[in-house]
Amino acid sequence: MPARVHDTRVIAREERAPGVMMVTIQAPALSAAVFPGQFVMAELPSGCAAAVALAIYDAYDDIVSLLFFITGPRTRELAALAAGDSLALLGPLGNGFDLRDAPADVAIAAGGVGIASVLLPARELVRRRSRVRLFYGARSAALLVERERFVQAGCEVTLATEDGSEGLRGYVTDALEASAPAKLLLACGPTPMLRAVAQIATRTRVPAQLCLEETFGCGVGGCWGCVVPVAATSPRAPRFPSNEAGISYARICREGPVFMAEELRW
Amino acid sequence: MVSAEDARDVDLSVRIGGLRLRYPTMMGSGCYGSGEEFARFADLARIGAIVLKSVTRLPRLGNPMPRIVHTPSGMLNAIGLQNPGIDWYLEHEIGKLAERPCAIIGSVAGFSVGEYVEVTQRLAERPEIDAIELNVSCPNVASEGETFACDSRATSEVVSAARAATRKPLIVKLSPNVTDITVIAREAESAGADALAVINTVRGMAIDVERARPRLGNVAGGLSGPAIRPIAVLAVYEAARAVRIPIIGQGGIASLSDALEFFLAGASAIGIGTANFTDPRVPERIVDGLAEHLAGQGARSISEIVGRANVGFADVHQYEGDAG
Known part of the structure; x- marks a missing residue:
């Protein structure tokens, strides 16, 4: 609809x-x-x-x-x-996550309010019999809201806090990195975290879908206020001339908010 | 009580040069994409015109992020004229516009008179384009961007040249970032503009105090939204007293009452931009509201209220006692 x-x-x-x-x-x-x-x-x-x-x-x-x-x-x-x-x-x-493949083992990394974008994909993947491991980080234990909901949904949950008040002390990406690589990685959170997730994905050769956060103007693709550099060859690159470096700006609200890590040029 | 029939009988149409708009509402350039982005949520048959995002001669990638900062009752933007350039635009984009049920106004930006002329001419010769708006007032591109609309001679030169390049209606979008908008308005009129769009965004800046850095990638941006409405209303009021051509009033219009302010100040039509980001139904609500309001006043057409608030400028009285 x-x-x-x-x-x-x-x-x-x-x-x-x-x-x-x-x-x-x-x-x-x-x-x-x-x-x-x-x-x-x-x-x-x-x-x-x-x-x-x-x-x-x-x-x-x-x-x-x-x-x-x-x-x-x-x-x-x-x-x-x-x-x-x-x-x-x-x-x-927005486009949402591509869950058509639903591989056997999926890791989801969520940082802070990024948790708000990953319950629906987690539940869908569990329904389709994927093993879903959630790596969930926040500044402190009190901000790790809704973790029990993911347990109820059938996820294995690993927590990380920056102040060490619960779970691993450090970033959620530290927890992700310390675990066995999955077949697919989904992530949502602040941009520095997503960059770190993209690096882990490249290193472990796991395809990663990143749900980007940005300040939007219109939210429907009309104002070009929320762009991210992507490879001009990416299917999500707008039909647009790219610059000499082969980079084009895609709208996070329209072509995203979910991008494949390898198509981003940030 | 105003009947729906009375409201339906009110003539909201407006003429911009040779172009007749069914409704006096124009979607501001850069805020409405090509219309396709909003057509899913808004009835384009119930708006007057879409002013397309500005096109330049060459492709532009635009400014670095962040490009948007929300501010009290407004928004700063610094997109930087991201666009595919006129060649690509004519080849790949423009054909899609034929199916729009409202008027389509092309917006032209540039860095030299020659560029404005070339893009104006190539865009205007296309049947999909009903009129041209000259964006001589973009605040978000390095140095030259706003020069044209801030200098009366440059305004005159670029408008005359663009005028010679097309017979289609020519709208000149003016900057509020000037000492006296009436000077520029008169120049644009005598150089052949059919209408003036008043105003473009107001230059502004926001700073992230924790990082001690500007919030926008471009440092400076253009402020829009209700925050600039009083600035825009005055600019329209002043410009309307200075010229005879129609004025498209814009700057923070989000409701019927806001729209009425602009008509009463002297605008013949209005531009709606940022309010579409609040709710894409705003333009339709304003059109319905105008019809009902005018019917309630016994008016038959929108033109009856244009400039009705014009009382000149109040004299400044000095008390004799203060003179010394």
């Missing part, structure tokens, strides 16, 4: 950790249309700034849940939504 504006209603809002919000919404058509790795643009109730791009954390029955960090005034406004409030969501948007 094509993306469109969904006028939805908030059912629940919960602060899962300091500054980490879960907003649950009744949105049957949206829930039915979502692919793992897609996102929505959430319209601010005040309407006085651009909509906010949010990962679709979960979608089942007629429910969609959005998990996000409060990072500024716009996300603070969304965090103030209460049960019963209406919320316009544009979506689902």
Whole structure:
């Protein structure tokens, strides 16, 4: 089903950790249309700034849940939504993860709010009988929200915290690197983490799909505000002349947000 | 109570040179892609025109990231005119526009008069293009970008040359980053512009205080959104008093009331840009709202309210006692 504006209603809002919000919404058509790795643009109730791009954390029955960090005034406004409030969501948007192969052994790396993009692919892969290992890192134990949900979904979960308050002390990529290579790697998190994941993928020759985070303008490909350098030969490179180095800029919101690690030239 | 029939009878059409737009709403250049990106969410038959993203003679990769920073009631952008260049554009992109149910306005950017002329001429000769907007005011490209719209002689030169290159309606998009917009507006009019788009973005900057670095890859950017609306309303008010050609008012329009401000200030049509990022249904809501509002006022056409708020400028009274 094509993306469109969904006028939805908030059912629940919960602060899962300091500054980490879960907003649950009744949105049957949206829930039915979502692919793992897609996102929505959430319209601010005040309407006085651009909509906010949010990962679709979960979608089942007629429910969609959005998990996000409060990072500024716009996300603070969304965090103030209460049960019963209406919320316009544009979506689902973006290409999502390519899970057609569903190999036997899949590793998923999530850093911080990146966890919000990987529950749906994890669940889908488990359903298709892949072994799914989640490597989940955050600054501290309190920010490792929703880990039990991944255990329930059938994932093997390895945790890492930068302050050592839980799991391995260090980055999630340290935990990933210390483990046996999988057949497919999915990752979502801050750009430095994704770069590190891309390096691990190259070194271990594992194909990696990276879900990129960026500040969006329109979220639908109209403004070219969220680009990433890709090889001009990439299937996701826009049909566009490339520069002398064979690089083209792809829109994260439109050609992404999921890219193969090897097509990125960042 | 305004009936739906009354609202339907209101004439919202507007004329820009020889081009008649069914609705007085134009989607701002650089905000709406080629229309395809938004056609999934918005009814393009209910807007007046799409102003395409600017095209230059040669391909441009654009500025480094980050290109967008959200600011209070607004947004800074510094895309840097990323576009495939006119050759590629004519070969691969332009054909897709034929199916759009609204007017299509090509936007031309450049770094020399010759480049504006070449791109204007090649774009305008295509049947898919109904009019040309000269983007002489992009704030996001190194040095030369905004020079044209900030210098009355350069404005005059580039507009005259582009005028000679096409008979299609010619819109000149003006920069707010000038001392007196009326000077530039008059130059553009006498050089042959059919309409003025007022305003482009306002130059701005944001700094990441933790990293002590500019937030935009390009350092400086253009501010849009409700934050610049009062600046735009005044620019339209001033420009409308200075010229006779129609003005397309734009800058932070997100609602019916915002739109009305611009018409009352003297705009014949409005541009909607960043508000599409808030909700792609904004342009339709504004059109519906205008029809209803005008019907409620007993007006038959949008032209009846254009410039209605024009009361000149208030005299500055000095009290005698203050004189010394």
